[in-house]
Amino acid sequence: MSTITTINPYTQEELKTYELIDNTVLQQKLELAEAQFKNWKSFEIKDRRKRLSKVAKLLIERKESYAKLMTEEMGKPLAQGISEIEKCAWVCDFYAKNADDFLADQLIETDAEESFISYDPLGVILAIMPWNYPFWQVMRFAAPTLMAGNTALLKHASSTTECALEIQKLFEDAGFPEGCFQTLLVSHEQIESVISNDIVKAVSLTGSEGAGRKIAEIAGKNLKKTVLELGGNNACIVLKDADLDKHIATMAWARMQNAGQSCIAAKRFIVVEDIYDEFLSKFKAKVESYVVGNPMDDKTEIASMASVDLAEEVEAQVKKSLDLGAKVVLGNKREGALYHPTILENVTTEMPVFKEEVFGPVAAIIKVKNEDKAYDMASNSRFGLGSMVFTKKVDKAKKRIGDIADGAFFINELVKSDPRLPFGGTKTSGYGRELSKEGIMEFVNVKTVYSSK
Known part of the structure; x- marks a missing residue:
């Protein structure tokens, strides 16, 4: 048997x-x-x-x-x-x-x-x-x-x-x-x-x-x-009026929760150029602050992935993306099943970290010219689980709910499940x-x- x-x-x-x-x-x-x-x-x-x-x-x-x-x-x-x-x-x-x-x-x-x-x-x-x-x-x-x-x-x-x-x-x-x-x-x-x-x-x-x-x-x-x-390949849109000091911790945790092993994690950060440098600096600082290590330690925030094979798969997706021109801002280090929190920039649409689901602690950062380009880029996915938008203009964001055909649309919050709300996706x-x-x-x-x- x-x-x-x-x-x-x-x-x-x-x-x-x-x-x-x-x-x-x-x-x-x-x-x-x-x-x-x-x-x-x-x-x-x-x-x-x-x-x-x-x-x-x-x-x-x-x-x-x-x-x-x-x-x-x-x-x-x-x-x-x-x-x-x-x-x-x-x-x-x-x-x-x-x-x-x-x-x-x-x-x-x-x-x-x-x-x-x-x-x-x-x-x-x-x-x-x-x-x-x-x-x-x-x-x-x-x-x-x-x-x-x-x-x-x-x-x-x-x-x-x-x-x-x-x-x-x-x-x-x-x-x-x-x-x-x-x-x-x-x-x-x-x-x-x-x-x-x-x-x-x-x-x-x-x-x-x-x-x-x-x-x-x-x-x-x-x-x-x-x-x-x-699976999901959720987009996190960061508009030029986003309150980074208030929401950067939420944005970072939206990607790194559960060592990135979440279908509803933010995987693609689509940031308008006006706020890009400030976002990247604060995002990196927050991710660097996480305690990485033994999951039995009460202070640990990010531990190993669920298996060595899964960590190797994420490592391979990152390597292919680097070969296509992505650049490492932070991380890209694996120790057995532990894959350290990683940030990549210069990410383009043909890279695995953009078009595939990366089920590990890897944030892909994409710079776009303006708000319209941000929504267009967010919609450029065969997945449709959820999306999030960070902006002070909440009423304006609500008018664009229909622009992204996902199962969830969160404004100034990470996508999460709640017993009171329906949960599910569209497309693949x-x-x-x-x-x-x-x-x-x-x-x-x-x-x-x-x-x-």
Whole structure:
């Protein structure tokens, strides 16, 4: 039987080895999820709410141990791991509080004696999730999906296997019936059979563009609904009236958060020439101030990436860009899985750091002549996850929301997810939405009910 071995990216120490389940056990888990769905969907909202609220409580109680686990498996600084768990508790509380209203029948006046829309759960939903936010990515899927009355299966990234198992245990400890939420330790080859299985009704994937295309192909062939949250190449537009003293820390963290391993990180900084030199000087100073090192140290802000392979990939993208004429302002140094914060200027549109998603702490700086050129450059991407604009003229910026066809438009703030707001992208950044009311509606059957005498 095949196995998974997890590795601490900072120390390169082997953590644990896990056996993958065989196809017989996999089928049993699928059948358990289907059987439990028939039971779970009959639970009243108040009973689901009670359990999800318990999940939120347990998350807070266990936040230090969960944060340490993330640090060990994928290198997240300990303090940032605690913040991630606190956010997970928030999304659970949000859906526990609001699911009743979101899922309430909607009365529609027609010729019928009574007509309304009923929001029914679909059934067993498969989630395929990444390693960069091992708890948050799962919880923002699981909270609305389970509250809607579905049951859930998780195929997590192999590097965060213990996180995946702990999440299943979390739901079970909170009183969710066995089979409501199950982690599947399976291979990529087995996942195709899971998606194709009639028991599974839909798939949610957060991952790379390549993974999204593959999953969408399999799901499409089997007429299964998908929600895809894929890569991003977010632009950060810095206009000449931007308040750099007020916002430079936000701009820098928009790129360097989670060692740059975030789909919604600012990856391309598009700066008008009037403010370029001042921006670059202050941006560099802020990035240089970050504490880089051991993720177990409470003072560390940027630690290793999740694996040596990932750091090498970023290093290669930077090298190709340098060969094409980019210049190093700061960084471009790798020590194992630790890739030091890097700033590049003289970046042009044909370089990997402009046209590809660079999933590491590398900021690409592009100088443009004016505001119109800045918006044009920001739109020059096959990705469409989010964009941000820094300016004092907020009302003017609002008039240009439609100029960038992304899933999010943030003014004087970094792009971030919030349980109260829908989250998702356009173009090769995927489709569908997570979070807010829109997120819980992705995996329900919007059913028309019409009644006459």
